[in-house]
Amino acid sequence: MIEFENVAYSYGGDKLFSDVSLRLSPGSFHFLTGPSGAGKTTLIRLCYGALLPTGGQVRLFDCEMGELDRDQLALMRRRVGVVHQDCRFIDHLPLLDNIALPLTVSGFDMTQERANLDELISWVGLSERAGALPPELSGGERQRAALARAVILSPDMILADEPTGNVDWEMSQRLLHLLIELNRMGKTVLVATHDLALIRAAKSQVQARVLRISNRELHLAGADL
Numbered sequence: 001m002i003e004f005e006n007v008a009y010s011y012g013g014d015k016l017f018s019d020v021s022l023r024l025s026p027g028s029f030h031f032l033t034g035p036s037g038a039g040k041t042t043l044i045r046l047c048y049g050a051l052l053p054t055g056g057q058v059r060l061f062d063c064e065m066g067e068l069d070r071d072q073l074a075l076m077r078r079r080v081g082v083v084h085q086d087c088r089f090i091d092h093l094p095l096l097d098n099i100a101l102p103l104t105v106s107g108f109d110m111t112q113e114r115a116n117l118d119e120l121i122s123w124v125g126l127s128e129r130a131g132a133l134p135p136e137l138s139g140g141e142r143q144r145a146a147l148a149r150a151v152i153l154s155p156d157m158i159l160a161d162e163p164t165g166n167v168d169w170e171m172s173q174r175l176l177h178l179l180i181e182l183n184r185m186g187k188t189v190l191v192a193t194h195d196l197a198l199i200r201a202a203k204s205q206v207q208a209r210v211l212r213i214s215n216r217e218l219h220l221a222g223a224d225l
């Protein structure tokens with residue numbers, strides 16, 4: 001599904017990684033952890049082509065990212081749902097329209113999609129908040145809305161960057177449960193988090209592998225987390 005082969009990435013002259021290799025197979029669940037600034041967001045952005053490696057290769061769904069033209073990259077990205085760390089809503093649009101945005105941008109007929117949209121909003125428990133504006137939402141509501149928007153086009157893979165940042169333990173469990181449900185539906189899931197308690201809680205519910213990034217290297221973490 002996604003493969004990094006000897007990937008290097010530098011911001012300007014600052015080398016963040018020089019030789020990262022990884023493989024996420026279809027239907028797998030991975031956590032990505034590591035200290036702040038280690039490169040979790042960067043690695044997620046490399047996964048869906050928002051950044052291209054400065055060395056090595058990233059292959060997504062068997063396609064080499066560096067070889068795709070703009071249209072091919074756009075098609076590929078549709079198969080990946082991204083939950084951004086900062087959620088990124090349009091503040092003057094009601095929640096429902098924010099969640100529907102990937103559908104409207106992709107030219108779907110909203111009258112036909114309405115039932116799916118309602119079902120999805122109900123799945124994340126936000127039916128009663130559908131008309132609220134993003135600034136009126138709590139942190140947990142924003143994170144659930146961001147997850148709903150990320151999966152509205154039925155992606156094969158979900159990349160979630162700190163999806164439980166700024167929420168309490170109960171809400172982080174709820175979000176984790178939604179991600180596990182998506183994985184049980186067959187989606188490949190990668191969750192970047194610094195929250196080791198969340199990873200421990202997940203391990204009793206899903207077969208998850210933990211990747212740890214630190215000192216410019218990526219390792220598979222042991223059972224001692």
Ligand SMILES: Nc1ncnc2c1ncn2[C@@H]1O[C@H](COP(=O)(O)OP(=O)(O)OP(=O)(O)O)[C@@H](O)[C@H]1O
Pocket residue numbers: 011016034035036037038039040041042043194
């Ligand atoms: N656009 C950019 N230009 C220059 N440096 C950047 C840029 N984006 C990130 N960095 C730097 O790259 C390093 C890794 O950043 P990144 O956001 O990937 O880390 P992270 O592990 O996700 O951090 P956090 O846990 O704090 O979100 C940091 O030192 C950061 O300052």
